[in-house]
Amino acid sequence: MDRLINIDRRIIFIFIFLGIAIPLLVDIPLPIKPTPTVRSVYDEIERISVEDADRPVLVSFSYGASTVPEMVPMTRAILRHLFSRGRKVVGICLWPEAVGIAQPIMDELAVEFGMEYGADYAFLGYKPGNLAVVLNLGQSLAGTFPFDAAGTPVGELAVLKGVRNLKDFSFVFDFAAGDSMEFWWIPFGQEKHRFPFAGGCTAVMAPDLYPFLQSKQLVGLLGGLAGAAEYETLIEAPGSATAGMEPQSVSHLIIILFIVLGNGVYFTTRRRGGKA
Amino acid sequence: MLFMTRTLPFLFCFAFGMTGFAIYYVPHEWAQSVEREFALWLRLVYAFAYILGLVSLLSLHWSKIRQRQAGWAYSLIVYISFGVMFLFVVYNDGNGPFTSQATTGPYQWMFTSIHVASSATMFSMLAFYISSAAYRTFRARTPEAAILLVSAIIVMLGRVPIGAYISDVIPDTMQWLMSVPNMAAKRGILMGVSLGAIATSLRIIFGIERSYLGGGGD
Secondary structure: OHHHHOOOHHHHHHHHHHHHHHHHHOOOOOOOOOOHHHHHHHHHHHHHHHHOOOOOEEEEEEOOHHHHHHHHHHHHHHHHHHHHOOOOEEEEEOOOOHHHHHHHHHHHHHHHOOOOEOOOEEEEEEOOOOHHHHHHHOOOHHHHOOEOOOOOEHHHOHHHOOOOOHHHOOEEEEEEOOOHHHHHHHHHHHHHHOOOEEEEEOOOOHHHHHHHHHOOOOOOEEEHHHHHHHHHHHOOOOOHHHHHHHHHHHHHHHHHHHHHHHHHHHHHHHHOOOOO | OHHHHHHHHHHHHHHHHHHHHHHHOOOOHHHHHHHHHHHHHHHHHHHHHHHHHHHHHHHHHHHHHHOOOOOHHHHHHHHHHHHHHHHHHHHHHHOOOOOOOOOOOHHHHHHHHHHHHHHHHHHHOHHHHHHHHHHHHOOOOOHHHHHHHHHHHHHHHHOOHHHHHHOOHHHHHHHHHHHHHHHHHHHHHHHHHHHHHHHHHHHHHOOOOOHHHOOOOO
């Protein structure tokens, strides 16, 4: 029993490694069931595509390099949905690292859906200031982002015609790996100006944001790779998140089995009067 | 001297704190223009904080290199990495430093293939350590711990497709756990933290809490 309690952690690492590697190589079809929080985002984009088709959508990228595996699949899924419905999209970054990650994705998907830069979408780049940027955006977009990332004055971008501030966007979506949703966007943007707002975040952050879902300050929420996979299922475009569900499922199962084993050893040892 | 180091910062803190608090709730045009200016100043402070951070980082590592402290070679790598990235940012794929950053070229390649890849790898390694830690520490020692353990297993299964594959009850139970007990707890924590933040802010604005000025908490 002592050997089981003090099992070499490298053995656990090997099991996790195999649990991730094998499902990546062998296809294990598993059903992906979209949760209500993810479906709400999908429904909102569908709704604005019909009821509010003229105004652009603002997407904010607030993540960096370390969360790319979780955040990029949901970025692709949301942008794919927006572009497929012909929505005009404006991208901004509230994290400096996000520029080098988000801009290539926007450009790549825009080419795929035949969207023209300036007319159908724009990328305004990064501004420092976190919540202060959101505050300024609520008053003047051109005052906050006078130029796009390429240096073109925003007044020359057709996609921003008629857009003065946050209230002129039909929908705002924040991709967050930090506290940008609950501490920047909701108190200084959504709560002040009352626009439809939703977000995508890392899995570990999602439980923190549930109070904002019930208060309707968040229309919906995509949590981690699972949220992205659910969204890919809804838009019928399986991508890297869907592929990632198989290794994630198996690795979760392995962790659960180890927890059960650990508890089994603990109770057996305790019954024998030993120390676990 | 005491006026410059204690009284003046306190007066600034009081004036800006009270004004910032008041204008948030006032929709008048004048208040909005003050808020706009405040936010602009805040953004300038943020921008200068990057410079401060950079200087601080480079000074720290320079002192490690100069004194040949343990692990000074890593500090040298910081300098080399910073220098190489900085040079290629200035080079800007042949466009020079005065045009917008190119989305191709050596800088973008280093960012994507080295920085993003290594950062994501570091983050992904957490899965291995979490597994090991869960095996060693997640024990149903008390009824409360047992409830937590069962909930964790349901959420872990319910968040991934294998949960629905086993039974539809698992994702539904997971959703209930997240939407009801989790949300109630999170809301309580959030309200507690917010009240604490308000209390601390008021203490700072009214000069009760002065430790941020340095030299003790008198």
